[in-house]
Amino acid sequence: MGLGLRRMAGVYRQYWRINILTTLEYRENFLVWFAFTFVYHGSSIAALWIVLSRFPSMNGWSFRDMAFLYAIWMVAHALHNTLFSTVGEIPEHIRDGEFDRLLVRPLDTLFQAIATPGQVFPDELVLAIFTFVAATIYAGVHVDALFLTFIPPIVIGGALIDLGINLIISTAAFWFVKVDALRWIFVQLEQEFTRYPITIYTRSVRLVLTFVFPFAFMNYFPARYFLHKGMSGLGLPPVAGLLTPAIGVVFVALAYVFWRFGLNRYQGVGH
Amino acid sequence: MAIIEATDLTKVFRRIVRRPGIGGAVRALFSREYEDKVAVDGVNFTLAEGELVGYLGPNGAGKSTTIKILTGILVPTSGSVRVAGVVPYQRRQENAENIGVVFGQRSQLYWDLPLRESFELLRAIYDVPRNRYLENLAHFSAILDLERFFDTPVRQLSLGERMRGDFAAAMLHDPKIVYLDEPTIGLDVVAKEAIREFITRVNRERGTTVILTTHDLADVERLTPRVILIDEGRVIFDGALERLRTEYGTHRTLVVTFAEAPIEIDVPGAELEGREGLVARLRFDRRLLSAEALIRRVMERYPISDVSIIEPDIDTIVRRIYVEGYQHGPVGTPS
Numbered sequence: 001m002g003l004g005l006r007r008m009a010g011v012y013r014q015y016w017r018i019n020i021l022t023t024l025e026y027r028e029n030f031l032v033w034f035a036f037t038f039v040y041h042g043s044s045i046a047a048l049w050i051v052l053s054r055f056p057s058m059n060g061w062s063f064r065d066m067a068f069l070y071a072i073w074m075v076a077h078a079l080h081n082t083l084f085s086t087v088g089e090i091p092e093h094i095r096d097g098e099f100d101r102l103l104v105r106p107l108d109t110l111f112q113a114i115a116t117p118g119q120v121f122p123d124e125l126v127l128a129i130f131t132f133v134a135a136t137i138y139a140g141v142h143v144d145a146l147f148l149t150f151i152p153p154i155v156i157g158g159a160l161i162d163l164g165i166n167l168i169i170s171t172a173a174f175w176f177v178k179v180d181a182l183r184w185i186f187v188q189l190e191q192e193f194t195r196y197p198i199t200i201y202t203r204s205v206r207l208v209l210t211f212v213f214p215f216a217f218m219n220y221f222p223a224r225y226f227l228h229k230g231m232s233g234l235g236l237p238p239v240a241g242l243l244t245p246a247i248g249v250v251f252v253a254l255a256y257v258f259w260r261f262g263l264n265r266y267q268g269v270g271h
Numbered sequence: 272m273a274i275i276e277a278t279d280l281t282k283v284f285r286r287i288v289r290r291p292g293i294g295g296a297v298r299a300l301f302s303r304e305y306e307d308k309v310a311v312d313g314v315n316f317t318l319a320e321g322e323l324v325g326y327l328g329p330n331g332a333g334k335s336t337t338i339k340i341l342t343g344i345l346v347p348t349s350g351s352v353r354v355a356g357v358v359p360y361q362r363r364q365e366n367a368e369n370i371g372v373v374f375g376q377r378s379q380l381y382w383d384l385p386l387r388e389s390f391e392l393l394r395a396i397y398d399v400p401r402n403r404y405l406e407n408l409a410h411f412s413a414i415l416d417l418e419r420f421f422d423t424p425v426r427q428l429s430l431g432e433r434m435r436g437d438f439a440a441a442m443l444h445d446p447k448i449v450y451l452d453e454p455t456i457g458l459d460v461v462a463k464e465a466i467r468e469f470i471t472r473v474n475r476e477r478g479t480t481v482i483l484t485t486h487d488l489a490d491v492e493r494l495t496p497r498v499i500l501i502d503e504g505r506v507i508f509d510g511a512l513e514r515l516r517t518e519y520g521t522h523r524t525l526v527v528t529f530a531e532a533p534i535e536i537d538v539p540g541a542e543l544e545g546r547e548g549l550v551a552r553l554r555f556d557r558r559l560l561s562a563e564a565l566i567r568r569v570m571e572r573y574p575i576s577d578v579s580i581i582e583p584d585i586d587t588i589v590r591r592i593y594v595e596g597y598q599h600g601p602v603g604t605p606s
Binding site: 014264 | 284285339342343344345346360363364365367368370372374377379381383384388389391392395396397398424
């Protein structure tokens with residue numbers, strides 16, 4: 001096992017090397033992406049601001065609070081996009097047969113799928129971290145040892161929740177081959193449900209966002225904790241906001257079980 | 272010692288029955304019918320360590336499915352398989368250490384980067400010790416002339432250069448067995464020769480077991496003393512290439528140039544295959560009639576100016592088996 005991990009670390013480093021070299025090979029493309037990242041997130045924040053300037057607060061959340069809410073999600077999501085976005089390309093590789101290549105190599109299939117480079121650059125993550133720092137100051141969040149200790153694992157937990165969703169959708173490709181529609185729906189819903197405090201939704205939606213697809217743990221519960229927002233409608237204490245890392249790990253583990261199930265099916269019956 | 276053992280290997284796929292056109296596709300949205308397709312049907316064979324075998328068959332015969340089972344990509348529906356002592360689908364990663372795979376139509380090299388970067392990655396994936404890696408690289412470069420394009424992005428390589436790169440890539444970790452799935456497809460003569468040379472040397476010098484699927488029978492004639500023919504998922508011949516030639520290459524062709532054009536050509540024991548001006552092609556069964564006897568019969572009937580004999584080539588033989596099917600019951604047993 002120790003040897004396996006050492007090997008995986010070596011492979012992971014090599015994959016990133018390839019990734020960065022490939023990205024630099026297409027400088028113009030990279031610069032366009034970089035600009036797009038700014039425009040995309042800038043317009044999201046602007047849209048939020050427009051809504052909020054008409055309604056000074058939403059269920060007790062001011063614009064400043066919501067900037068913080070958005071920023072936590074943004075960092076977690078950016079971390080996911082930087083490290084795990086290639087999981088989303090699995091369906092394409094199943095369809096064109098490239099996936100078989102992963103199966104004839106002496107490493108875990110999912111590890112390879114994650115490590116395989118997809119022209120990712122940490123630009124989004126860098127931008128997200130700047131936004132997060134700004135939003136934290138803007139929202140007047142009290143930065144203490146607790147905050148500094150918990151924010152990194154919360155962000156990682158949030159990225160794992162994203163990974164879980166991504167993996168579940170990609171696994172569906174073992175049955176349906178093409179899963180674009182499913183992915184699009186989830187991308188839209190995630191954006192919708194992480195932008196506002198979930199208290200604006202009905203109880204059933206909140207239950208789903210908490211216990212089924214735990215997007216609420218990516219940003220809502222942690223933000224509520226650090227902004228001292230009191231009880232949520234679901235009766236969970238504020239400290240639930242610190243559970244995000246655990247939720248992320250469990251959610252990914254469940255997604256992985258589903259992945260193994262799908263992979264066995266693929267090897268058993270083809271597609 | 273057997274390095275690959277396949278016993279009663281069977282793979283059944285469940286497929287959606289597709290009806291033609293948009294109407295059919297819309298109907299399939301609501302009700303689906305399935306059918307079972309038997310891709311591999313009770314295949315048996317054994318390979319000894321260091322053998323070089325051609326695995327042949329028409330498109331859809333089950334070649335790729337067999338290879339996918341041997342490489343651990345697919346689980347067989349029934350039957351058993353062992354590759355270097357390992358059941359591939361049960362211990363996929365362990366099996367992967369032992370094998371190298373070249374899919375002729377699909378590269379494992381990184382398109383945008385020089386060959387060396389892909390090789391470095393593979394070195395890490397297979398955990399090849401640095402010395403061994405450099406040794407292998409030097410050896411392969413010498414045979415495949417890799418140095419010339421080692422630092423060029425793969426996307427700028429010719430197909431032949433890319434294939435050479437892919438071959439070296441598949442061999443960097445000293446696999447015991449390599450599976451070559453149509454490795455020479457689309458290559459020019461020079462590149463084909465380089466690849467064939469490489470396969471022969473790897474097999475001879477390193478004792479690597481090689482399974483080669485191909486449609487180019489010149490590959491087979493040059494490379495593989497033993498062939499396994501598969502059709503509709505079943506092994507229809509397994510044995511020496513020579514035996515395939517003697518058992519199926521029963522018909523030779525006598526090409527006759529007449530001194531003057533006869534009105535009608537009729538020679539007992541021979542079948543007129545074609546005729547063009549003064550030249551006629553007569554097909555005859557080697558077992559029933561000697562060439563000498565046939566020539567005598569022709570000369571008794573017509574004035575001729577020249578004769579020559581065409582021996583059946585492997586291409587013709589295999590085509591005949593594909594088209595006519597296998598009629599005489601299994602001929603080959605593993606040699």
